[in-house]
Amino acid sequence: MLYREAGQFKSSYAEDGRIFPIRQDRVGFTLLMLVFGVAVPLLANEYWLKAILTPVLIFSLAAIGLNILTGYAGQLSLGSAAFMAVGAFAAYNFILRVDGMPFLLALALAGLAAALVGVLFGLPSLRIKGFYLAVATLAAQFFIVWVLVKFPWFSNHSSSGVVTAQEVSILGYAFVSPEAKYVLTFLVVAVLALAAKNLVRSATGRAWMAVRDMDVAAQVIGFRLMRTKLLAFAVSSFYCGVAGALYAYTYIGTVEPEGFNLDLSFKILFMIIIGGVGSILGAFLGAAFIVLLPILLDNLVPALFGDALGAGFASNLQLIIFGGLIIFFLIVEPHGLARLWQIAKEKLRLWPFPH
Amino acid sequence: MKLKHSALLGTALAGLLASSIAGAVEEQFIGLPSYRVGPYAAGGSGVFGGWIDYMQLINERDGGINGVRLTWEECETEYNNARGVECYERLKKKGSTGNTVFQPVSTGITYSVLDKAAQDKIPVVTIGYGRTDAADGRVFPWVFPLITTYWSQASAIVNFIGAKEGGMDKLKGKKIGLLYHDSAYGKESHAILDKLAAKHGFELTKIAVAHPGNEQQSQWLQLRQLKPDYVILWGWGVMNPTALKAAAKVGYPREKMVGVWWSGAEEDTVPAGPAAKGFTAAGFNVAGANYPVVADIKKFVYGKGKGNMEDKARIGSVYYNRGVVHGLITVEAIRKAQEKYGKGKALTGEQVRWGFENLNLDEARLRALGATGFLPPLKISCADHEGPGVVKFQQWDGNQWKVISDWVESDRPLVRGMIEESAAAYAKEKGIKPRDCSKEG
Numbered sequence: 001m002l003y004r005e006a007g008q009f010k011s012s013y014a015e016d017g018r019i020f021p022i023r024q025d026r027v028g029f030t031l032l033m034l035v036f037g038v039a040v041p042l043l044a045n046e047y048w049l050k051a052i053l054t055p056v057l058i059f060s061l062a063a064i065g066l067n068i069l070t071g072y073a074g075q076l077s078l079g080s081a082a083f084m085a086v087g088a089f090a091a092y093n094f095i096l097r098v099d100g101m102p103f104l105l106a107l108a109l110a111g112l113a114a115a116l117v118g119v120l121f122g123l124p125s126l127r128i129k130g131f132y133l134a135v136a137t138l139a140a141q142f143f144i145v146w147v148l149v150k151f152p153w154f155s156n157h158s159s160s161g162v163v164t165a166q167e168v169s170i171l172g173y174a175f176v177s178p179e180a181k182y183v184l185t186f187l188v189v190a191v192l193a194l195a196a197k198n199l200v201r202s203a204t205g206r207a208w209m210a211v212r213d214m215d216v217a218a219q220v221i222g223f224r225l226m227r228t229k230l231l232a233f234a235v236s237s238f239y240c241g242v243a244g245a246l247y248a249y250t251y252i253g254t255v256e257p258e259g260f261n262l263d264l265s266f267k268i269l270f271m272i273i274i275g276g277v278g279s280i281l282g283a284f285l286g287a288a289f290i291v292l293l294p295i296l297l298d299n300l301v302p303a304l305f306g307d308a309l310g311a312g313f314a315s316n317l318q319l320i321i322f323g324g325l326i327i328f329f330l331i332v333e334p335h336g337l338a339r340l341w342q343i344a345k346e347k348l349r350l351w352p353f354p355h
Numbered sequence: 356m357k358l359k360h361s362a363l364l365g366t367a368l369a370g371l372l373a374s375s376i377a378g379a380v381e382e383q384f385i386g387l388p389s390y391r392v393g394p395y396a397a398g399g400s401g402v403f404g405g406w407i408d409y410m411q412l413i414n415e416r417d418g419g420i421n422g423v424r425l426t427w428e429e430c431e432t433e434y435n436n437a438r439g440v441e442c443y444e445r446l447k448k449k450g451s452t453g454n455t456v457f458q459p460v461s462t463g464i465t466y467s468v469l470d471k472a473a474q475d476k477i478p479v480v481t482i483g484y485g486r487t488d489a490a491d492g493r494v495f496p497w498v499f500p501l502i503t504t505y506w507s508q509a510s511a512i513v514n515f516i517g518a519k520e521g522g523m524d525k526l527k528g529k530k531i532g533l534l535y536h537d538s539a540y541g542k543e544s545h546a547i548l549d550k551l552a553a554k555h556g557f558e559l560t561k562i563a564v565a566h567p568g569n570e571q572q573s574q575w576l577q578l579r580q581l582k583p584d585y586v587i588l589w590g591w592g593v594m595n596p597t598a599l600k601a602a603a604k605v606g607y608p609r610e611k612m613v614g615v616w617w618s619g620a621e622e623d624t625v626p627a628g629p630a631a632k633g634f635t636a637a638g639f640n641v642a643g644a645n646y647p648v649v650a651d652i653k654k655f656v657y658g659k660g661k662g663n664m665e666d667k668a669r670i671g672s673v674y675y676n677r678g679v680v681h682g683l684i685t686v687e688a689i690r691k692a693q694e695k696y697g698k699g700k701a702l703t704g705e706q707v708r709w710g711f712e713n714l715n716l717d718e719a720r721l722r723a724l725g726a727t728g729f730l731p732p733l734k735i736s737c738a739d740h741e742g743p744g745v746v747k748f749q750q751w752d753g754n755q756w757k758v759i760s761d762w763v764e765s766d767r768p769l770v771r772g773m774i775e776e777s778a779a780a781y782a783k784e785k786g787i788k789p790r791d792c793s794k795e796g
């Protein structure tokens with residue numbers, strides 16, 4: 001009823017090609033932006049901003065990065081965390097070593113540095129596919145973390161290998177409060193997510209999807225495989241790199257190689273699998289699911305069972321439930337949460353007269 | 356009917372009132388960012404178990420600290436920085452006065468909350484890990500790397516080896532191998548050992564073991580060729596028993612191997628079986644259940660069925676006792692702060708910080724606590740947030756850890772010099788003006 005599109009006519013190509021062709025979606029999206037961009041920083045408390053919303057946004061960005069590579073271009077990667085590490089360390093070193101480096105430029109440069117490394121480790125994708133490529137990117141994961149530990153120059157010779165991220169300031173305004181950091185993260189993520197959405201709808205995105213669906217066919221109809229695949233690696237790593245820099249600067253506040261381990265790579269992979277492979281919305285849903293569910297369980301399990309269980313068992317129970325829920329969601333909807341939303345939308349458009 | 360109803364209501368109200376009066380007992384909240392799952396769960400469950408048991412002991416035996424009952428809440432971090440930050444934020448406003456002290460038991464989480472905790476006025480206490488140069492309290496007023504740091508430990512190990520050889524001058528020309536975990540944690544040993552090697556004239560060979568360290572064939576082949584006089588094992592987790600087994604395989608005497616405190620727990624030696632016999636490790640606390648403080652925990656806490664450990668055989672193990680040390684120091688700091696800010700009152704983090712900074716656990720106090728020899732005497736000041744910097748050495752006899760040394764000192768001037776240098780660099784980078792300690796009360 002509310003979601004009827006009757007009476008909405010498209011009279012130009014521009015209208016036909018917009019991201020949200022239905023007016024209700026546009027209104028909904030604007031409202032969403034206003035809620036998360038204006039209302040949330042005004043109303044939410046420090047705990048929600050700093051511990052919940054900021055990480056969800058940052059991991060969404062990383063998941064978008066991986067989704068571009070895996071979901072759209074079909075190249076399986078297990079090195080997302082390593083590319084985040086490249087971004088984090090690049091931003092740290094650019095700000096440390098270049099006097100007066102503006103933060104946003106450092107962020108972009110961090111992304112570019114990650115993109116460069118991503119292209120390098122994307123080269124094997126021209127020859128190998130599928131699980132074998134996953135193993136090659138696994139090498140990136142271990143190699144990059146090893147390099148960052150091995151050469152103390154990257155961490156400015158810190159004795160413990162952990163470095164503190166510098167203060168973020170843009171045009172003289174210092175981003176110290178959780179509200180300011182959240183808004184900064186929100187803006188960067190919003191702009192990049194919109195860019196990603198447009199990118200995957202453009203010729204580039206179609207080229208990626210053609211390669212994903214069948215690379216030989218794509219080559220036959222004239223897509224240059226090398227360019228397409230490496231571009232996917234570059235863009236994907238750029239997103240991961242920016243996410244890594246944000247992770248260090250607006251969230252954790254420190255940079256250390258061990259923080260970007262294989263576990264994190266798997267987490268990002270789970271995010272896109274749960275959220276929906278090949279969907280920008282899915283990246284957000286997946287990130288929210290993977291970040292929030294363990295916290296919810298950590299609050300819920302002791303509250304429900306109290307001291308009846310031993311503390312060790314309570315902690316393990318959370319992991320058991322978490323794993324169980326992942327399997328449950330994958331069985332119920334193997335295409336992820338984004339697909340659930342899509343089905344709901346289709347039903348809503350017909351509701352309440354489905355025939 | 357109506358009368359009965361209102362009578363009931365009245366009783367209920369009275370009960371509510373009574374319970375709220377009973378609830379007016381002052382409570383001190385301590386947030387525990389524990390880890391009981393994940394790769395480091397073996398250590399975490401011991402440390403947090405011992406810590407909670409000690410606080411339970413204070414509540415059960417003494418009725419709290421001067422009547423202030425301790426309350427706590429655990430938050431699972433899985434030893435993960437992001438989860439640690441979440442726990443920090445979740446716990447900091449709990450309790451009547453907020454979280455009064457944050458002890459992450461993880462170097463990564465320590466770094467992540469360092470700046471934030473200073474803003475929120477919550478002291479961060481890191482016992483035997485964390486940011487080493489935070490021992491300079493003038494630059495880091497809110498951080499307390501108590502008892503000893505990695506640098507003090509490395510220096511104490513060299514002093515111990517020197518004493519074993521019969522004097523520091525005997526170290527000249529000796530070969531010492533450093534088998535370290537190839538991570539930031541393992542590399543923390545490099546700078547200090549290099550300096551000590553130059554000072555005492557021994558030859559240091561550093562050999563890295565990649566995480567997790569369950570494959571050390573090539574490293575031990577290298578050590579066999581090198582034939583070092585001693586091997587310092589700077590390991591973590593599965594790397595430790597693997598090193599002991601590999602040493603047995605190539606025939607390197609375990610008596611010549613000295614481990615750090617993260618290599619010296621039952622969890623490190625028991626899996627190695629008989630290969631661990633003779634291995635020595637440093638520790639800022641000792642193993643054993645025959646200390647009055649542990650006996651009291653058994654009597655007052657486990658006697659009432661309120662113990663935290665699921666496996667009671669672990670009471671008195673190295674990690675468990677380390678947790679007791681955490682609890683003991685926390686409680687004593689709160690007690691000290693109460694002397695200044697009012698006995699029997701719940702304190703804020705800022706007030707407890709003062710308690711940590713003026714903490715003085717001398718032999719007499721340790722004896723009163725039933726912890727003589729259990730941990731070293733500890734005196735903290737505004738400038739020195741570390742304290743004694745001493746460790747004891749324990750040897751594994753095949754069944755248990757046996758203390759074989761008194762508290763071994765570190766090369767204090769050297770270590771303190773490095774700490775001050777590093778802290779000064781940090782202060783300069785961050786634009787911090789170090790405190791003038793003569794003005795602190």
